[in-house]
Structures are given as C-alpha cells and as structure tokens.
Amino acid sequence: MERADTDAAMPAPRPSDSSSPSDAQPVLELRGICKRFPGVVALDHVGFDLRLGEVHVLVGENGAGKSTLVKILSGIYQPDEGEILLDGQPVTLRTPHEAQRLGISTVHQELNLVPHLDIGRNIFLGREPTRGPGGLVDYPTLYRLAEEQLRALGIAIDPRRRVRTLGVALQQMVEIAKALVADARVLILDEPTAAITAEEAEQLFRIVDQLRARGTAIILISHHLEDATRAGDRVTVLRDGKWVATMPMAETSPREMIRLMVGRELTQQFPKEETKPGEVALRVEGLTRRGVLHDVTFEVRRGELLGIAGLVGAGRSELARAIFGIDPIDAGTITIHGKPARITSPREAIRHGLALLPEDRKQQGLVLPLSVADNIVLAAPNRIGTKVGAPPAARQSVARRFIGALRIRTPSARQPVRLLSGGNQQKVVLAKWLLTEADIFFFDEPTRGIDVGAKVEVYRLMNELLERGAAIVMISSELPEVLGMSDRILVMRGGRIVAELDGRTATQEEIMAHAAAADESMEAIA
C-alpha cells in the first residue's frame, strides 16, 4: 500500500517498502500528475500518497517541481494529466476555495494574510461566527475562539493585535490557526523555515508534531534537509519534475537524499571555452546589507565567469541588486577596474560599465509593451541621438544591428517585446546592455524559462563576451549550468559566501552540501 506509483511511467527504481510508520489509510493520493508550461515540463507523472497523521516531506532542488505540486494541491494550477484522490475518491481542485472546502489548506511561502486586520479577523476571514437574524459578526465569540485556537497551538498572543505587527514566524502560526479553523485535514507547509530563525523553526516543528498527533496529514516542502530529518515520517524526492523516490525517513540519510536530488546525467550541452582570466574587473569587499547580506567579499576578472550557487533566499539576487545600486548597502566597498566606485543607483552602475540581466525578465528587465527597438535603446539613449532627441528611425537602425548579431527572432524591430519567446526576450535584454558597452555582467538565472536550444545560444553569447574581455557573474539555481559554465563557483547561504569552489573540479553534491548545509551531510561528503 506504500506504492504511490500505480502509473507505469514511473521512471526510477524505488526502495523497498518496509516498516512504514503506520498502516493508516492514504487520505490523499496523487497519481501520474503532469503539468507542462511553454517550453518546460514542470511535473512529469508524479505520484505519492499521504496518510492520516503523517508528515510527508517533499525535497528537491530549485525547479524540481515542488512549488508546482503545491500549486496543484492548493487549486491554483490544474494538472494536465493525472488524478488526485481524496479518501479514495477522485477530486478536482479548480480553485483555492474548493481545495479549502475539501479540507486541503496551504500555508504558502508568501503569506496570505491581510496585514491591516487583526489576528482574530484574519483567522476567521470568510467564516466569521455570526449571531442574530441580520448575520452580524459576533466579535466576542470570534476573539474567544481565536484565542483558544492559538492557545491550543501553544501561542499566547492577543488576537486583537494587527497582523502587520507580527514577525514572519508568528504570521505563519496565524496561517496555521486559520487552516485549522477551516477544518483542514491536509495541511501543506511550503518552505516554512525559509524566513525564520532556528528557534522559531523548532517551535513550528513542535506544533507540527502536535498536529500529527491529532491526525492531521501534513505535507512539508523544504530544501533544508535538517527540516526533513527533524519533522518527517516519510520523504519523497523530486528531480527535474519527476518522482525519484519515496522512503521512510528512518531508512534514509541526508547523504542519500542529496544524491537522489542531484543525481542526474549532464544532458545539456555547455559550450564552455577555456579563457585566461585577465586583471580584476570587479572587487567587492565586506558588502553588508543588514539582515540580507553579511560581509560578502569576492572578485571577478576579465574573461572570467564566476558562478554563484545557493538555494532560493540565500541572498544571491540581493547581492546583484546591492552591487547594481538598486538596494542600499550598509557597509562595504566596490572597486571597478582598480578604482573605488560608489554606486547608489542603477544609473551610476551603468556608468561604471555594469549590466544586470535580472531573474524576473518581464518585471525587471523589459518594458513588455514597448518594441524590441525601444527596449534595446532604453539604457543608452546617447547612442541614438542628441541630448533630447531619439528619433524612431535611429532607434530601429541601432536595434537592427543587434537583432542580426544576436540572432533575435522577431519579425521587425518594431514588434512589441512581449510577443517574443523567452530566449529572444533574454537576448533583447542582453542587447540593451551591449549598447551601453557594459563590461561587467550580472546574469541572474540567465536561462530560466528558456527552451533548451535557446539556452545553448545564451551560453555561446556569454562565451563571446568572455572572449572579448568582459567579466561575468552568473547566478543560477541550475547546478549543471553552474558547473558547466563557471570558472569559479561561490556558494551562498544565509546572505554569506560559505564556499568557493573550482569550476573544473566541483560536484553537484559538494555545492548542495554547502548550500543546504545539513551538518551530517557535510561530514558525509568530507
């Protein structure tokens, strides 16, 4: 009864089922769930089951499909294929509301509370106790029930306090209380420990233990392996959208989990070319942004590609933002080509030859309704006209040079950039920075949402930049990409650089061990 994979498409061998923690009924069962997005298969025939009173941990790298699975279970996405069974009955979860009505509540990583309302009203939002024929909200009862619910979770706090005055950990507790008030039988916790301290996490896990004892079935998503071993009864490993293994926690180890998480073949082509790094282009020393980045020091040379690996939330994008002058820094110095640089805005960063290809292309890299040409000239209007002028003909002729050179597939320079594919959009962002004659590039998740063929093109463009003496800092959650393209690799965790590895000799396991830093696994690897 352990088998979740009634589907024939299950690829990997699974460990034998022995001593399962309980013989309880599966309350929730997924069978052959598939979800495709343009250019990506996010979930490929994934299945597992969840029993009453069990904490089932889902682990996997960034992009393994955990978030997509959560969104399907909470009614945000619809699966393209596959079945969801609740108490053995097939169900469809068309909306978050429907999922909740069926007893599946999710505490998302981005918390969904109304900050200006108090704790009690948040907990009972949409199901306020009423009295009288007019259906007036019975606030005394509401606050009394809220307080009881919170006390049952071991939290002594006034339910009349506004949610926005609470820290992340307490807000999570409020979300959990809210789910319990909604009679959740299945509680999904999506990366609950990502933004809280170790003590807060311990308190959270005590509550998890308590709920398990009460018979609630819990799915815990985490890429911190300590969480998995601390709280989980069973663990399911996902990799590249595929189910890899489901194992009782007692029978596995962090080391095995890491191996299963990253153990894939390098299927992609990385056209890495050997370059001889030149003089130091960018040096960052003691960069600190309180609560986000701590004493970050590194340098990158001309012709060198420096990879930055780490889990989501490790501070990688924040590092790029701080250097690029988007977020203010509290301490630290930046030296560019040997000269100290004070950068407090993107304008100054650009003047110093920096370029940022942001992770969120559509929100931060492009102006979607504008044409390809207008996007390309946006950062360097001085290349196309006088102090005030920017005639469309000049914009387009400049843009056409880049459309040709970068092989941007677009019917014309006047095409709105929103109609281009992800890969071509990324090339437009790159063209924008080539026009500013930047020579220090930050690529943040350069190939996210780009199909495989276009990825290789992006890598080749990077190579060309390196060959011309540019310095590249590449932030990526795709370990094969980091390993395949980097000369050196920095691993970040908790806003710090925790390791520097040689791009030629580093392994995925090594990077993951530093990034996730389960102590046991560190020893295992050492």
Next chain:
Amino acid sequence: MSGSARIATEGAAARQARLPAIGSFWQTAGPLASLFVLGFAIWLVEPVFLSQTNLLNVARQASLTAILGTGMTFVILTGGVDLSVGSMVALASVSGGYLMIQQGWSMWPAVAVMVLVGGLCGLFNGLVITLGRIPPFIATLGTMQIFRGAALQLTAGKPFFDITKTHPQFDIWGTREYAGIPAPVIITLVVFTIGFLILRYTRLGLYTYAIGGNEQATRFSGVNINRYKLGVYVLMGLAAGVAAVMWSSRLNSTQPTVATGEELNAIAAVVIGGTSLFGGEGTIVGTLIGALLMAVIRNGLTLMHVSAFYQQIVIGAVVILAVLIDRLQRRNA
C-alpha cells in the same frame, strides 16, 4: 568595452517569418472608424453636418478638450492622471485677467504669464508626485482644489469681463479666423503637433512610454524617472496654460469657475483614443480623434435637437464602450 563591438556587427541575416507588427495605425483605427461611421450616420439624418461652417464649429468645440487631452496623453501614458487641469485652466485664466484688467498689463506679457502659470502648476503637481511620492490621483485631487481656490481668492470670486475693451488684440487667440480657420483650431493643431513630435522623436517621449510600461525595468535601465515624470506634468501644465489663453479669448473674459470638469473630458478623449489608463500604450493621434469624436457626438445630437442631458449620457456610454472594445481587441490579439 570592446565586448560589444564584434557581436554588434557580426552577421546581419535574421529576417524571420513576418508577422504583422502592431503599429500605431491599428491602435487608432478603431476610434477613427467610429468617427467616420458616426459622421456618415449624422450626415444621413442632418446633411448640414458636413457643411464647412458646421465642421469648423465641431473642430472649434473639440479644441479645448484636444489641447488638454494632448497633455493628458503624456500623463496617462506614464500611468498617472491629472485631475487638476480644469483648475489649472481657471487659475491661469484669471491670472491673465487680473494682470490685464486690475494691473493694466498689456496683452503679450499677460498671455506669457498665463502659459507660465499653467507650467508652474504642472511643476507643482510633478514635485508633489515625484518628491512627495504621492500617487498622481491623490496629488492632483488635492491640487485641483488648491488651484481652484487660488483662482477664486485672486479674483474674490468675480470674473473679469470684456477684456477686448481695454485689450483689443486679445481676440486673436479665440475668436478670429485666419484663412477661414478659427484661431482655436490653429492653436489646437500647433499644440497637437508639438506633442506628437515630442512623443515620437525625443527621449522624453520614449521614456514616457517606458515609465508607463514598466517603471521598475525603466529605472533598472538607468533612466532618471523623477526627472522625466516632472517633465510630463510640466508639459500638461503648459498645455493647460495655452488652453486658458485660447478659452479666455474666446469667452472674452476670465472666470475663476471656468473649465470645471474639463479634466474629465480630457481623460475621456485619451481613453476613447485607445490609450491604456495603466500607461505604456496609446497614441496622441488617438486622443485627437477621441476629442473630435466627443465633439461630433455633441454636435450631431444638437443638430438632431436631442437634449444636452442625453448628450452627457451618450458621451459616458461611449467612454465605457471604447474601453470595452479595446479590451476585446486585446484579448483577440
């Protein structure tokens, strides 16, 4: 630095399958077609509609909305709005009247001050919005009251009538005709042309679209957002100043209560013209068509002896319809 050079010049063969590029023409095609269809329909019922006198009358009626709409197009393209334009017209207007009638200034410097007052009002709006980080809706809701109050205070609530009695040249902006074309129409065309050229050929124009399309990405591209937003609100103010000159000349008086509610007509013209209220998409040609469309509707209904109250209902419905059609087109695109 040399990194870009080769990539930029290498290989120029990348003309792939030609999809129709969505140009500015199609964005204005809808309103333009409505204008012709409507004009044709009115002409069928009331042939006098297409007489030269009547058409010039329509153009004159559209002028105030078109001038303000030109400035408003910039503001709305950045994702903002300016509710204070009617009040700006009033303040600029009475400033001129005050200087000419009370202070005995001659016409030219007074007219210059009127335009300048508009520009300063716009600058004030822009400063509140950029430095104060107040949303444009709120900021201009406030200045709408402030400017109107200032206009009333300056004149103790009283209008200045009959300006041409002391300043006989003052009619050149509003009532005279040149080669048979009324002055307001000429002023409108000049303002429109300037606006069109700025929007199409300058950095300010490019950034106006970019800021409205995605302010964050534009800032990350090193654009000084505040500076260009300020420019846009000053342009709006200058347009209001010009409108004040034209309108006062046409009325031959300046009144502190003039142009009340004109901001809504200007916004309506922009929206009917296909510009998105979220910013980033739209054209100034569309706004001109929008202003004409509103004037044609009013004129046609007047010719058909429909009450002015109905006119308002129809204009309101047209605004909603225009946005609805725009949305449906976008969904199909």
